[in-house]
Amino acid sequence: MESETKSEIIDGTNRVLCKHGYAGLTMQKIADESSMTTAAIHYHFDTKEELLNVFLDNLIERFTEQLASEATDxxxxxRAFFNAVFTSSNPDANGFPVAIMELKTQAPFQGLFRERFLGLDDMMREVVADIVADGIDDGHFEETDPDEVARLVTTTINGAHVRKVALGEPLDETHHVLENTLELHLGWPSGSEVVA
Amino acid sequence: MESETKSEIIDGTNRVLCKHGYAGLTMQKIADESSMTTAAIHYHFDTKEELLNVFLDNLIERFTEQLASEATDxxxxxRAFFNAVFTSSNPDANGFPVAIMELKTQAPFQGLFRERFLGLDDMMREVVADIVADGIDDGHFEETDPDEVARLVTTTINGAHVRKVALGEPLDETHHVLENTLELHLGWPSGSEVVA
Known part of the structure; x- marks a missing residue:
């Protein structure tokens, strides 16, 4: 499939998930939200689940790219990790928690969704644990358990997404709370300037 | 409506949400999961949304009862709060996160759901902030911001529910992480015995 067609379908799917939720997702609505016909969408994807697996791969891939940072300190x-998670230059940033929560609640019924979310969670915890371990090694962070900090950080981010979806609360609220908590774990105020 | 009929419909709704999710919830499936006919369910509830608002009130009411504690320390x-949140003698305990997440993801599309979740969140944060403030006053906890601790605790609990649903992770994992974090905030290891 050409990548333009694919992005067109993926973007349409994102808009439908954000407007109508998983329960309201139909091939017809995706067609309405994109320049494709339902026949063209069906030509590329046999089922809604097949389409959503590709959609989820794409969502995770874009998120993973956002997490990549050139910083070494x-x-x-x-800081870059938190910026990628809690803020975004992506205009769809507000939609991300809605789309991802819609699919997360489907995980008990869709094994392939669950596999992807387990992979995403492993990746995020590994990124955070590596940062924390390196910070302890180079003396910027206090001695602490990197895996436990990583688990706290990912669980809190999961919570931020639910709060955005269920309560309409901005992600910033959780960012602030997490920074203050990490200061206790790492002995470093992550909201402050880094002086080399 | 007699309370027996109501519980029958509510319990059936819970089972359908846990088995099929919001997207698969129909009056027919609720009838199949209870001893009621669809006609009887329709007699009590005009729409699925009306039924789910009552279901949600009931879920929140039962949860609020679980939070009530006779302890004064x-x-x-x-400790009682965490036991109510993370473990439960209720046989539906494993279903609670699934049912509540299914409805939380509907909050962007259902204003009445969102109102209830905002109320539940206010209540939970108030309970935790009161406990923390009292613990600081009586000298058992170190000086800290009770509202900020309450926000951290509720956000982490929100995260535990997503992790249960999306990853199949037991709630205990988050309980453990939260206890260790709170020890840093409160200077009190909440997993330890309370000696008066």
Whole structure:
């Protein structure tokens, strides 16, 4: 499939998930939200689940790209991680929590969704644990358990997404709370400037 | 409506949400999962949304009852709160996160759901902030911002529910992480015995 067609379908799917939720997702609505016909969508995807697996891969891939940082200082890397998670230059940033929560609640019924979310979670925890371990090694962070900090960070991010969806609360609220908590774990105020 | 009929419909709704999700919830499936006919369910509830608003009130009411504790020591009250949230004698305990997440993802599309979740969140944060403030006053907890601790606790609990649903992770994992974090905030290891 050409990548333009694919992005067209993926973007349409994102808009439908954000407007109508998983329960309201139909091939017809995706066609309405894109320049494709339902026949063209069916030509590329046999089922809604097949389409959503590709959609999820794409969502995770774009998110993973956002997490990539060129910084080497663990404090800068942690800051970049939080910026990628809690804010975004992507105009769809507000839609991301809605789309991802819609699919997460389908995980008990869709094994392939669950596999992808387990992979995403492993990746995120590994990124954070690496940053924390490096920061301890180079003396910028206090001695602590990197895996446990990573688990706290990912669980809190999961919570931020639910709060955005269920309560309409901005992600910033959780960013602020997490920064203050990490200061206790790492002995480093992550909201502050990094002085080399 | 007699309370027996109501519980029958509510329990059936819970089972359908846990088995099929919001997207698969129909009056027919609720009838199949209870001893009611679809006609009887329609007699009590005009729409699926009306039924789900009552279901949600009931879920929140039962949860609020679980949070009630007779303890007076803030440390015991915090312990009781965590026991109510992370473990439960209720046989539906494993279903609770699935059912509540299914409805939370509907909040962007259902204003009445969102109102209820905002109320539930206010209540939970108030309970935790009161416990923390009392613990600081009586000298068992270190000086800290009770509202910020309450926000951290509720966000982490929100995250635990997503992780249960999306990853199949037991709630205990988050309980453990939260206890260790709170020890840093409160200077009190909440997993330890309370000695008066």
């Amino acid at each position: 663990p404090r800068e890397r942690l | 803030p440390r015991e009250r915090l």
